[in-house]
Amino acid sequence: MAVFTSVSLQDLTQWMPQFPLGKATAIRGIASGIENSNFFIDTEKGEYVLTIFENLNFEQLPFYLKLMRHLADRGVLVPAPIANQNGELCVALQGKPAAIVSKLSGTSQLAPQAVHCAEVGAMLARMHLAAQDFSIRQPNLRGLTWWQETAPKVLEFLSDDNRRLMHEEVAFQTAFAATDTYQALQNGPVHADLFRNNVMFDGEKLTGFFDFYFAGCDTWLFDVAVTINDWCIDLETGVLDMPRVDAMLAAYHEVRPFTQAEQIAWQPMLRAAAFRFWLSRVFDFYKPRDAEMLTPHDPTHFERILRLRIASAPTLFSSN
Structure with a gap:
């Protein structure tokens, strides 16, 4: 959440009457994140979050916004998008798609313990199950196809060793995605x-x-x-913290038991998860977009994690 597109209180005042939120009284940019322009807004009905989408278009956005509405309606704790007087969840602002969602209470837990990881694991499983009957299908736009297309664009910025690592991991993940084990993995909105x-x-x-x-x-x-x-590692080294890992996996498993195919696929998926963020951080670092309050993330963090996940073979659920 950065600020690429500026919005003043006057801009907001002219735009807000179509929403059932009363008059806008304040707006302030949110500095974290790197994809969209985000703001906290105060209205006569309370606090909300305004997002202006910098990459996603009007055709893509119904998936995200309707998914959030779908989950909220089923008791999953997510922000609820606010429709305008025409029932639209996405409306143009400053010439770009924009949406308003409810603001969650609380604060981020940046030093999680096992109890926090268990809460996340259980809610993640409930989210997966609640989204099973969501009718819109849209692929993960930062999945394997994106990796295959994007890796060649950043190789010139890498050391010989890291070029080799990136090339080999794309090849590994491409091959794994074609296996019967991968094809047997349960899937849906994530x-x-x-x-x-x-x-x-x-x-x-x-x-x-x-x-x-x-x-x-x-x-x-x-x-x-x-x-x-992210939740279950030592941030300095990337090493898995097994008490936190076990807490999250046990809580998830209690709600939605893991399958045999998932047991087999665990190490490749940990590698895939690390690679996805290493690649995106390399891309954002060397090919940045202009934005107020934006500092690209250090790509070496996920390079380190990827190397660790390649070197080790953790079990999915060590308490089993």
């Missing part, structure tokens, strides 16, 4: 970016997931791996 700063807590109680704008249809196990690779 968050695909469930990092610590995309979850809110009030003490030890989870109050919501947000920032669904990398969501898409992928394997549920990939979503679990993305989450483990």
Whole structure:
């Protein structure tokens, strides 16, 4: 969540009457994140989040916004998109698609313990199950096809060793995606970016997931791996913290038991989850877009994690 497109209070005042939120009284940019322009807005009805989409278009956005509405209606703790007087969840602002969603309570837990990881695991499983009957299908736009297309664009910026690593991992993931094991993995809508700063807590109680704008249809196990690779590691080294890993996986498994194919696929999925963010961070670092308040993430963090996941073969659920 950065600010690429500026919006003033006057701009907002002219745009807001179509929504049932009363008059806008304040707007302030949100500095974290790197994809869209995001703002907290105060209205006569309360606080909300305004997002202007910098990459996604009007045709793509119904998947994300209707998915969030679908999940919210089924009791999953996510921001609820607000429709305008015509029932539209996405409306043009500054010539770009924009949406307003409810603001979650609480704060991000940036130093999670096992209890927090268990809360995330259980809610992630409930989210996967709740989205099974969501009717819109859209692939993960940062999945394998994107990796295959994007890796050649950044190889020139890498050392010989990292070029080799990137080439070999694309080849490995391409081959694995063609296996019977991969084809047997359960799938559906996934968050695909469930990092610590995309979850809110009030003490030890989870109050919501947000920032669904990398969501898409992928394997549920990939979503679990993305989450483990952020919530359950030592941030300095990338090494898995097994008490946190076990807490998250046990809580997920209690709601939606893992399958035998998922047991086999666990290490490749941890590698895939690490590679996806290494590649995107390399791309954003060397091919940045202009934005207010934007600092690209360091790509070496996920390079380190990828190398660790290649070198080790953790089991999916060590408590079994």
